Amino acid sequence: MARLNDKVRELLQEYADLISITGGDAFRARAYEKSARAVGGHPEDIDGMDVKALQQIPGVGKSTAEKIAEYLADGRIEALEKLRADIPAGVRAMMSVPGVGPKRALALYRDLGIASVDELAEAIRADRLSEVPGLGERSGEKILHGIELMRQSGGRTLLDAASALADQLVDALTAVPGCTRCAYAGSLRRMRETVGDIDVLATAEDSAPLMAALTALPYTAEVIGTGPTKTSIRTTDGIQVDLRVVPEEDWGAALVYFTGSKAHNIKLRTMAVRAGLKLSEYGLFDAESGEKIVSAGEEEVYAALGLPWIAPPLREDRGEIEAALRGELPELVAEADLRGDLHTHTDLTDGLATLEEMIDTAAARGYTYYAVTDHAPDLVMQRMTDEKMLAQRERLRELAGRHRRMRLLHGTELNIGPDGTVDWPAEFLSGFDVCVASVHSHFGADRDAQTRRLIRACENPHVHVIGHLTTRRIGRRGPIDVDLDAVFAAAARTGTAIEINSSPQRLDLRDEDVLRAKRHGVKFSIDSDAHATPHLAYPRYGIGTAQRAWLTTEDVINAWPWQRLKRFLRKDALRA
Structure with missing residues (x-):
């Protein structure tokens, strides 16, 4: 079940969106967006909180707290229901289509009478979007792709x-x-x-x-x-x-069967048939006599087929059975192997927790190093300045002894511009311990342009990690159009790590792309991209992606001891 905090976050975000598309005050809409993030990122369960307690959550004012308390008591927010009544449900659904958003959804409804996702797809195919200012053929193609993305994730x-x-x-x-x-x-x-x-x-x-x-x-x-x-x-x-x-005695066979995947199970059953056996969810049987050979444990089932136990994330028929037969299964990286997190945010920019709160939570995870990487100035809405960043660096140094076993790293998440340049000149960048560089804008640039900008970022001697490379948000925004193999080759050549962003809304890179990158010799950083203390647990999901891509600790830089990571982060000195 989703946390109550997450449900309330969704309601407050919807309220903010509806304020925006109905022409309400933009400042008020942004305030509710901020409150939504604050509630979603609050570490304590809000169930049972009264208005006074809710107001203690940073970013939640009295009006928002009253609406949350109303929902906790009655299961509804009257102000939200009133706004919903003004906008057809189909139009609200259009808001969720990648490439549409609140304002476009309302414009499509008011100008063209489009009141559902299906009607929107039909209008694009009939080339009607050109009747709306700011929308044309290219916009229509992107929105159609967004509809497909949403439908692919529907029900999942x-x-x-x-x-x-x-x-x-x-x-x-x-x-x-x-x-x-x-x-x-x-x-x-x-x-x-x-x-x-x-x-x-x-x-x-x-x-x-x-x-x-x-x-x-x-x-x-x-x-x-x-x-x-x-x-x-x-x-x-x-x-x-x-x-x-x-039954207890069938546990292993059932667990193998219902874990899947279907393709993996077919391979196992084929192996069984060739050995004169029959494999099902009830056990492994002698095909001729029907005698049950084994079924109690997964390891026993695999062993009876001449295989070692295969970790569930590998069971996708990507060569895991063949590798097992050769004795070449990798020792997969595990969450316990991670020694630190190299991409996190505080309330200095768009995070919800203080520097101290983030550090304390990271220390509780047993990390030996931890990087704070707040946004750089080219992401204008974060209002970063040189002075703010240097003050944070000084404060981080003051906190260096707060947790003796954890080294604090001062970093930043840079913005990769359309031409591949990043925020701040080289002399300023040289003062950071780690620099993550990510695409945050110009998602619609063509393939050649996106490829050039990312390769140039890899070639920057001060960039250590490329963050959320494809920029996707699962079911909400597709990946940018980029020649991944060219970028992976550049990353391997320049010694730039590629991030596996562990946010469950991103999981960027996909496991299929991590497999491709590994073949190029790329190293990876499995990071939380945390914007609140609960998000520091996100690497659980990034580890899942890494395991599905056959990664070991050798492939993951933040599974390395500090001295080895330190040498990796000397990219700028080695290339100077």
């Missing part, structure tokens, strides 16, 4: 929300008397970036208490079907959950 849940729900389900079912094992499986266990539904497996002599417990959960909205071996529900967030209860 981001990894963080799916993981949070699955963890709650496993905890709740494990506590049921008689349950001996419980775990989630499916694409979530394989750490896919989005999840269609959640598969949960459990073992018990009597399945009835487990099935009853699932249907009685407070976030169960609908029971799709129930029986002695399988029960399916739909949660209040619209996520389908399938619970299967199997």
Whole structure:
């Protein structure tokens, strides 16, 4: 289940969007956007807070606190409902299409009478968008692509929300008397970036208490079907959950089968057939006699097929079975291997927590080094100045002894301009311990231009990491058009790391692209891009991407000891 904070964040963001598209005060809309970020990034659960307590959240004023309290008490915000009534639901849906947004959605509705995503697609194909000022053929192509992106992600849940729900389900079912094992499986266990539904497996002599417990959960909205071996529900967030209860002795075979992927399972079954065996969710059997050979543990099932255990993120039929047969499976990087985070933000720019709060939370994660990388001045809305950045550096030095075992690094997230240049001259950049450079604008530039700007950023001797390279936001904004192989080659040549941005809204790079980059010899940085203290836990998701891409600690610079990372960060000195 999504945190209550996240639900309220979505409502406040929607309220801000509706204020904007209905011609409301822009300052007021921005205030609610800020409040939305503040609530979403607040580390404590807001459930049960009154107006006074809510106002203690930085960025939440009295009016916002009253609306949140109204929602906590009644499950609705009257002011939001009134604005919703003024805008058809289909127009609100258009706001979510990448490339449209609130203002364009309202213009399309008022000027062309377009009141749904389907009508918008039809209007683009009929070349009607040219009737709206500022929209033309190229805009239409981008919006059509955005509609396709939204439809591809429709009905799928981001990894963080799916993981949070699955963890709650496993905890709740494990506590049921008689349950001996419980775990989630499916694409979530394989750490896919989005999840269609959640598969949960459990073992018990009597399945009835487990099935009853699932249907009685407070976030169960609908029971799709129930029986002695399988029960399916739909949660209040619209996520389908399938619970299967199997005998203890069949646990391993069931976990292999329901983890998947389908292609991986087909390969395993083919191997079984060639060996005169039959593999199913019930076990591995002798094909001729029907005698069960093994089924209790995953390791035993794989071993009976002549294979070592294969980590779930690898089970995509990308050569993992062949590598296992050769004894060449990698020792995958794990979250515990990360020694630090090289991309984080504070309230000096668009973060929600203070420098001290971010440092303390990072130290609690056991890091040996930690970088603060607030935005640079070319991202004008963040109002960064040389003086502010130097003052932060001085404050960071004052805090150097706050956590003896954690080294503090002063960095920045630079903006890669259309021509590949970055904020600040070389002499100023040389004062940073680490520089992350990212694209934050001009997403629509053509392929050649995007490729040139990123290669030039890689060639900058002061840029250590390229952040969220493709700029995508899952289901909301597609990747920029860029020759990735050319950029990867440049990154390998210049000793520039490519980030695996762990924000579940980004997960940028995709695992397929990380695989390509690794073949070029690229090194990676698995970072949180945290804008609040809870976000510092995001590397859990970036690690999933890294594992799906076969990465080891050798590939990940922030899994290295400090002295080795320090040598890597001397890129500017080595290239000077």
